[in-house]
Amino acid sequence: MKVVLMMLSLFSGSAWAVIDGHKYPFDDVESAARFEQLSEDLRCPKCQNQNLADSNSPVAADLRDKVYELMQEGQSDTEIVDYLVARYGDFVRYKPPFRLDTFLLWAGPAILFGFGLLLIIGLRRQQKQPTAELTVDEQARLDEIKAKLKNDTQLHKSTPSQKDTGA
């Protein structure tokens, strides 16, 4: 019982974030969670398809240590991200900022969607127009053809049964 209490008291006082076998001790659970979140949001510049938490490259470890160091200094998330962006560029962020040169990146999907919508509306309109332009004579001919077609199909349908009776 004593041992359990001791273990519990250890848990309440501190928290750890463990990445790639390296332990980062924190005073509270919130800070550990913040650190883990930051490591997931920041990108490793060497292995570009991994974040700092996933990568085991030396530079990712260095950057994780730096993030930890800056957190211990009491810096905010934005300050830490800005610190790394100032040295490694926007590339370390998975979420790029909205600027003139990233305009297409952010607005591109919306623009393409709008373009597609206009295209569909345009096509629909064109499909509707011919049916509206039928004259009375044309409509009469169309009805005639339709009626003829209907008779033909009925004739065809009855053929197999005729065959049956014939056999």
Add this chain to the structure above:
Amino acid sequence: MNRILLFVPLAIFALMGITFWVGLGIEDKTSLPSPLIDHPFPEFELGVVEDGRTLTTADLQGKPALVNVWATWCPTCKAEHAFLNELAADGVRIVGINYKDDVEKARDWLAAFGNPYDYNLSDPKGKLGLELGVYGAPETFLVDADGIIRAKHIGDLNADVWKKLKPQFDAMSGAEQ
């Protein structure tokens, strides 16, 4: 009109094809643009590999230099070393940063392969490297006489790369004289 519309998907496909061709094919994803271009070289106070004296940012200024980040554990650094020796022989000032390395090993290396460097700053923990945004040695910075970073090259420095960097470096040297 409808006939023309039939070609819309093909046109969209062609446009996307060209976009991806340019975006994925030509752009080199392994060399990231440095945000430090046209910014002052970061502050440092580090020991020198060769003789142990301490130098600061002020010592870098006065004359344009190539600042080359290298290490004995880096095979590409070995590959570019001969070319750095040639550049030094031509009178180009090269300052080395011995990045995340052991001073003894660095001295052995310089003794074995020649020393093209004006001096080598020892950065065993990679602290200056982090300030410089280094993510893979070798990296080379063009720093002007005022200590402003003007260009960065990631990967080995060879004759082809130098052909592109030389005009900029010569202009920096000319402006200073």
